Amino acid sequence: MTRARLLSLLVALVSATGLVATGCATLPSSSSPQVIDTFAPSSPDLSVPTPVPDQEPDLLVRDFIKAAAIADQRHAAARQFLTPEAAEQWDDSAETTIVLRADLSAEGGRSADRAEYTLRGEKVGTLDPGGIFRDDTGQVEVTIGLTRADGQWRIDELPPGVVIERTEFFSTYAQRELFFLSGSADSLVPDPRWTAADRTDLGYSLVNLLATGPRPALDGAVLSRVPDSVSVRPTESADDGDQPGTTIDFTGLPVLSSQATTQFAAQVVWTLARSDVPGPYRLERDGAPLDERYAEGWTTEDVRDFDPYPPVEPMRYALTAADGLVRLDAGGARPADGPWSAVRGGRSAAMSYDGRTVAVVAGDAQTGPRRLMVGALDAEPVEAISARTVAGPTFHPVDGRVWALVDGSRLVRIGVGGDDPSIQEMDARPILELGSGVSDLRIDRSGARMAVVADGKVFIGALSDETGQPLAGSFRQIGRTLGETVTSVAWRDRSTVVVGRDTAEAPVVTISVDGAITEPLSQRNISGPVTDVAAAGREVYAVDQRSLLRLDTAAETSDRYWREINGLAAIRAEPVVAG
Incomplete structure (x- = not known):
């Protein structure tokens, strides 16, 4: 994502809703070199x-x-403002805190040769080693002392760590994505990282970061064919500069099978391509091509099956309480003319990724029992569970099973097929620990992550690559500035969720999976509260006070209106999309 795009998101957020992303950001706490510590300010406007x-x-x-905010050479630019002794002693690696705004006050007083200022600010996130952003809140207060040396003021007293303002952070850092393999090893999972916005060695830096492995929250949820024993070096070929693309020479890389080589290449190629590192990508092991078939370089087409953002069709079905499942086409909504059209009292639904299976939560009374119905799209629905409450349903992309949290305490996954669906109890504790009222949950398209709404807050966690169970300790809240207003969540893509809110102001918002970027969607022709959201391709869907609406996010900004669906105007309907 470009710097201009980041800043435009923040401006939109402030002007539209006032939901400014507050938090704190922390740079690497380790003294060992990290990728984000080697910033080269090559941009002429910096x-x-x-x-x-x-x-x-x-x-x-x-x-x-x-x-x-410029971390090059252990914050060499910032050390110019310190006395020689302070510059030598300052531990800039202890912690870097990003604040919404740095407010200074001369509470310590000032004399002819001494001054002391107290810096206060509201945190907006933390940036852990490896460029991992974490949402955070709270207040920062540090004291900075200055002395006059040779007639010039210099800082001689300051605590360990760094404090920078959010605007400076977004001016000097950019969000980029590393890609790891899902548990099935046939899909890629994005791991957003924040690195220096302008780098001359971006490709090597990203691959080195890949070798350090995924963020802690994804440990046990993803795989990697890039071992931590590997390192990269610039090519020593004299004529490499005349070749288009990028050469990455790996050392310490073991011999890989043909399948593992393709998976390795998929991780590296998509990581580089999504960060606009120029291709083709000549991947070498100790100076020799990693695979002779791609001696001239790999492209994204060579690993297209691993595309982390594949094209997605718009929504094809909706669920109505009175007429069951309805089909959507160019002419609008019409009866689906199948057994699912007879289901009454539909309240939420999801479809499998192959488009063959449906799961519907139905219940006639507002406080009556809920029935979770499952089955093939062209077959009779089968009741899998009856419960007081059902959060979900959501489909797992790999095995096609349906997940739901029933009665606020039981996490189940349901195998669809045959007359009697199979029901397996899962470990619900990692989800129940998030809050007393879980209202929604969704598995992402890779099968590695789960989004959960609990007590009006949204959390992102991980699923085990071995058992599929939710991983304890992996769930983290994002979108903290939204308060406790979230009603529903859906995956817009593998790195972004869309949430519905019970407010009239900014009723639909998107949040990056690491919580760093919060962006309100158009508020034209939508009236909160929003009770359900979904996404498919370029379109986002929301159920507001009146009806089911859709928004074309790729339309010109002036044309981004929430629009009713023909045939469903003023009819209560729920979106039905894959996942």
Whole structure:
């Protein structure tokens, strides 16, 4: 994602809703070199602050905070604002905190040669080692002391770590994606990381990050064919500069099978391609092609089966309480003319990724029992479970089983097929720990992650690559600034969720999977609260107070209106999409 895009998202968020992403961001806490620590400011429009002669101490501190966003050579730009002794002793790797705004006050007083300022700010996230952003809240307060040396003010006292303002963070860092393999090893799972926005060695840096493995929350949920023993080096070929694309020479890479080689290439190629590193990608082992078939370089077409963002068809079905399942086509909604049209009281539904199986939660009374019906699209529905409450349903993309949380305590997955669906109890504890009222859950298209709404908050967690169970300790809240207003969640793609809210202001919002970017969608022709959301391709769907609406997110900004679906105007209907 480009810097301009990031800033436009923030501006849109502030102007549309005031839901400014607050939190704190922390740079690597390890003293060992990390990719985000080697920033090369090559952009001509990037201004690097330097001390100004006879600069007032408060202005010098502010320029120091701006310079601290540039992590090149252990924050060399920021160290210029320190005395030689302080520059040598400052531990910049302890923690870097990103604040919404840095407020300074001279509470410590000022004399002819001494000044002391207190910096206060509201946290907006943490950036862990390897560029992992974490949503966070709270207040920061640090004291910075200055002395006048040779007539010029310099900082001589400051605590370990770095504090930078959010605007500077988004000006100097960019979100990029590493890709790891799902448990089935046939799909890619994005792992967003924040690295320096302008780098001359981006390709090598990203591959080195791949070798460090996934973020802790994905441990046990994904696989990698890029071992931690591997390292990369710039090619030593004298004529490489005359070749188009990028050469990555791996050292320490073991011999891989043909299948593992393709999986390895898929991880590397999609990681580089999605970050706009130029292809084709000549992948080498100790100077020799990794695979002679691709000696001239790999492209995304060579690993198209692993495309992490494959094309998705728009929604083809909707669920109505009175007429069951209805089909959507160019002319609008019409009866599906199948056994699912007879299901009454439909409240939520999902479809398998192959489009052959449906799961519907039905119940006539507002407080009556809920029936979870499952079955093939062209077969009679079968009641799998009857319960007081059902959160879901959602389909697993690999095995095609239906997941749901029933009665607020039992997590089940249901095998569809035959007269009697098979029901397996899962470990619900990692989900129940999130809150007392779980209202929605959705598995992503890779099968590695799950989004959960609990007590009006949204969480992202991981599923075990071996057992499929939710992984304890992997769930983290995102979208903290939304408060407890979230009613429903859906995966827009593998790196973004869309949430519905019980508010009139910004009733539908998208959030990046790491929680770093929150963006309200159009508010034109939609009236919150929103009770359900879904997404398919370029379209997002929402159920507001009136009816089921759809938004074309690829339309020109001036044309982004929520529109009713022909045949369903003013009719209560629920979206039915894959997942």
